[in-house]
Amino acid sequence: MSSGAGQLDVARVRGLFPGLSDGLVHTDGPGGALVPESVVRAVSQAMRVPIADRGGVFASSARAEQLVSGARTAVADLVGAVPAGVVLGPNVTSLTYAVARALGKHWRRGDEIVVSRLDHDANIRPWLQIADEIGMVVRWAEVDIETGELPDWQYDELLTDRTRLVAVTAASNAIGTCPDVTAIGLRAHRAGALVYVDAAHAAPHMLLDITQLEADFVALSAYKWGGPHVGAVVAHPGLLGELRPDKLVPAPDRVPDRFEQGSPPYELYAGVAASVDHLAALCPETPGTRRERLAVSLSAVGRYEDALFDRLDRALRSMAHVQVLGSPQYRTPTLSFTLPRMRPRQVARELARRGVCAWDGDFYSRELFDAIGANEDGGAVRLGLMHYNTVDEVDHVIDSVAALR
Numbered sequence: 001m002s003s004g005a006g007q008l009d010v011a012r013v014r015g016l017f018p019g020l021s022d023g024l025v026h027t028d029g030p031g032g033a034l035v036p037e038s039v040v041r042a043v044s045q046a047m048r049v050p051i052a053d054r055g056g057v058f059a060s061s062a063r064a065e066q067l068v069s070g071a072r073t074a075v076a077d078l079v080g081a082v083p084a085g086v087v088l089g090p091n092v093t094s095l096t097y098a099v100a101r102a103l104g105k106h107w108r109r110g111d112e113i114v115v116s117r118l119d120h121d122a123n124i125r126p127w128l129q130i131a132d133e134i135g136m137v138v139r140w141a142e143v144d145i146e147t148g149e150l151p152d153w154q155y156d157e158l159l160t161d162r163t164r165l166v167a168v169t170a171a172s173n174a175i176g177t178c179p180d181v182t183a184i185g186l187r188a189h190r191a192g193a194l195v196y197v198d199a200a201h202a203a204p205h206m207l208l209d210i211t212q213l214e215a216d217f218v219a220l221s222a223y224k225w226g227g228p229h230v231g232a233v234v235a236h237p238g239l240l241g242e243l244r245p246d247k248l249v250p251a252p253d254r255v256p257d258r259f260e261q262g263s264p265p266y267e268l269y270a271g272v273a274a275s276v277d278h279l280a281a282l283c284p285e286t287p288g289t290r291r292e293r294l295a296v297s298l299s300a301v302g303r304y305e306d307a308l309f310d311r312l313d314r315a316l317r318s319m320a321h322v323q324v325l326g327s328p329q330y331r332t333p334t335l336s337f338t339l340p341r342m343r344p345r346q347v348a349r350e351l352a353r354r355g356v357c358a359w360d361g362d363f364y365s366r367e368l369f370d371a372i373g374a375n376e377d378g379g380a381v382r383l384g385l386m387h388y389n390t391v392d393e394v395d396h397v398i399d400s401v402a403a404l405r
């Protein structure tokens with residue numbers, strides 16, 4: 001593709017990823033994306049100079065402060081929020097447990113939560129466990145097993161005046177489905193419930209906007225878009241101010257610091273900022289603020305990935321020996337498939353032998369795969385595309401799956 005404004009020059013983009021020099025086809029992006037050189041450099045540069053903890057009056061402490069604020073500002077730009085609402089932490093799972101604990105202090109026996117069968121377990125189990133401790137009612141939003149959609153109309157029946165929280169994914173990391181989170185959020189807000197959106201899988205593929213999503217919390221993990229292993233939960237600072245997470249007494253009580261336990265990985269925070277800069281610079285001539293550039297580049301990423309994915313999806317669906325799970329209308333470039341006489345682990349091994357990196361299993365979408373019945377046979381094989389994948393790679397994957405007939 002040419003490198004005009006708003007278009008992805010994939011040859012140039014691939015040159016940014018040292019990991020691609022292994023010559024393999026990386027369709028394992030949903031489990032964690034490859035890391036651009038700019039991120040590697042930012043992390044190593046941060047470690048070449050002294051970094052102390054924050055709160056001191058000397059230069060290396062000020063440097064730590066800058067790294068925290070750089071990472072918060074970058075994540076805020078990614079979801080259209082303010083840096084003061086960005087809580088940084090180890091990953092989505094730990095942060096969701098922490099938020100669930102903090103929210104649970106406000107909930108009572110008989111209160112209700114709504115979780116979805118489409119979600120990664122990280123946006124189910126923390127809520128189920130806190131609900132169980134308190135004696136809350138859990139309601140489930142179900143997936144249409146044929147299409148893989150999560151219909152939003154069902155929330156009319158699931159929400160009551162006792163609903164305290166709706167937890168829902170912006171995109172399924174297993175089958176790519178993008179539910180209408182805005183429609184679900186509007187319903188939840190009308191019922192007076194909070195909305196916790198897991199955007200870990202969605203973030204590398206689309207421009208997210210916390211307000212437009214009708215989300216109160218958005219959970220993210222930088223390693224899903226080419227950053228280091230750092231997670232974030234984004235919320236309105238006012239909402240964070242109402243919550244009392246477990247914390248040490250001498251640790252800062254201000255928001256969002258109140259939610260961040262212990263000394264953070266400052267050097268990785270440099271990589272978080274660099275990874276958002278990487279996304280924002282994918283269409284290099286684009287002018288404007290980082291948020292404006294993200295809007296252009298992620299829209300180019302979306303168009304590019306959609307075309308690639310369409311090729312992959314159509315080809316696999318045309319193969320009599322392949323069963324692609326679900327057929328959602330709006331989706332990320334991610335699918336899962338099974339073959340009738342081969343277990344997913346065996347298929348993944350065969351693909352690996354042909355130079356294709358692909359995950360097998362349930363991808364922690366345990367509830368979804370149990371509902372589909374896929375877990376009895378070892379789950380499925382997942383193929384997920386990223387902005388560094390190419391048509392040639394997709395054709396190689398197609399040929400490799402065809403060869404397993």
Ligand SMILES: Cc1ncc(COP(=O)(O)O)c(C=O)c1O
Nearest residue numbers: 091092093120122173200201221
């Ligand atoms: C949709 C989704 N949610 C949550 C998670 C868990 O993220 P983390 O590894 O940051 O805890 C993942 C990771 O695979 C994911 O894909």
